[in-house]
Amino acid sequence: MVxxxxxxxxxxxxxxxxxxxxxxxxxxxxxxERLRGLGVxxxxxxGVAHLSGEVPGPEQLRLVRELVGxxxxxxxxxxxxRVAGRDPVVVDLGCGGQKQYPTNLGLDIxxxxxxxxxxxxxxxxxxxxxxxxxxxxxxxxxxxxxxLPLVDECHRVLRPGGVLHVMxxxxxxxxxxxxxxxxxxxxxxxxxxxxxxxxxxxxxxFPLHAGCDGASIFADLTPLPADAPQVxxxxxxxxxx
Numbered sequence: 001m002v003x004x005x006x007x008x009x010x011x012x013x014x015x016x017x018x019x020x021x022x023x024x025x026x027x028x029x030x031x032x033e034r035l036r037g038l039g040v041x042x043x044x045x046x047g048v049a050h051l052s053g054e055v056p057g058p059e060q061l062r063l064v065r066e067l068v069g070x071x072x073x074x075x076x077x078x079x080x081x082r083v084a085g086r087d088p089v090v091v092d093l094g095c096g097g098q099k100q101y102p103t104n105l106g107l108d109i110x111x112x113x114x115x116x117x118x119x120x121x122x123x124x125x126x127x128x129x130x131x132x133x134x135x136x137x138x139x140x141x142x143x144x145x146x147x148l149p150l151v152d153e154c155h156r157v158l159r160p161g162g163v164l165h166v167m168x169x170x171x172x173x174x175x176x177x178x179x180x181x182x183x184x185x186x187x188x189x190x191x192x193x194x195x196x197x198x199x200x201x202x203x204x205x206f207p208l209h210a211g212c213d214g215a216s217i218f219a220d221l222t223p224l225p226a227d228a229p230q231v232x233x234x235x236x237x238x239x240x241x
Contacts (some may be wrong), residue, residue, distance in 0.1 A: 004112060004175050006027055007163060008213055008215035011195070014047060016062075018045065018047070020073065021074065022043075024177065025049075029042075032067070034063060035067070038064065039053040040052070042068055044051075047075040048074075048076045048077075048078055049069075049078065050110040051068070051078070051079030055083055057083060058161050061079075062161065064081075065079070069220070074209070074211075075212075075213050075218045076218035076219070077101065077208070078220075081228055082099050084150055089134075090103070090104045090105065090134040091105045091106075091132050092104040092136045094108055094109075094121055094137065094143070095107070095114055096110075096112055097112045097114050100138060101193045102134045107126075109121060116128075122144060123149075125157055127157040132158050132162060134165065135154050135162070137150070137154070137165065137166050137167070138166075138186055139169070140168075142169055143184075144184065160225070163208065164223075165218075165220055166191065166217070166219040167218050168217055169216055170186070170212050170214065170216055171186060171187050172187075175215060188217050188239065188240060189240060189241060190240075191240070192210075192239070192240035194221070195207045197226075201217075204224040204228065205221040205222065206218070206223075206231055207240075210239040210240065211239065
């Protein structure tokens with residue numbers, strides 16, 4: 001039997017979803033004492049939470065990310081938040097002419113407005129070890145025959161507690177095959193493979209969030225140190241089959 005494709009939500013439903021999420025988060029922030037006094041603003045756009053503002057330390061940012069990510073209907077938690085007075089270093093890979101946030105550092109293989117450095121994303125990134133707080137790979141992995149080297153490079157350059165944001169067309173939607181430059185098909189289960197059992201010495205990831213809206217897959221990943229235990233099956237079951 002052929003499985004029926006999951007229909008992406010309509011624009012009207014997404015607007016309603018954002019309204020629900022805004023109300024749910026306002027109620028959460030009002031009643032949760034841990035959130036009081038934190039200067040973080042949360043905006044929802046088509047089910048993706050966008051965080052901005054400032055927190056005193058990384059533990060407060062982790063708390064906000066976790067609580068926002070628990071809301072039903074959130075596909076991803078993106079953000080650009082100052083921590084202890086420091087602006088985050090945010091890198092946009094394969095950004096083309098449009099970055100996710102204007103002040104991101106844009107890297108792409110072709111020069112374009114908004115590209116700050118030309119780099120071959122299939123090779124080594126021109127970034128120092130543990131120098132970046134957030135990396136966006138929005139509609140880029142599907143263009144690479146083997147994207148694992150790029151994912152491993154992201155692991156190298158992210159600071160402890162940093163976040164890799166992934167967004168790619170879902171294999172069951174026409175957008176995945178309509179672009180002839182797409183050479184890979186992705187699913188949420190692909191992200192499970194990235195986070196699951198990997199050979200010794202291979203960079204490993206902890207999934208903060210993963211989901212699919214019927215058109216795109218989303219994942220927020222943070223690097224695990226080499227000596228960290230395997231991600232528990234109970235946590236993986238939150239996102240993956």
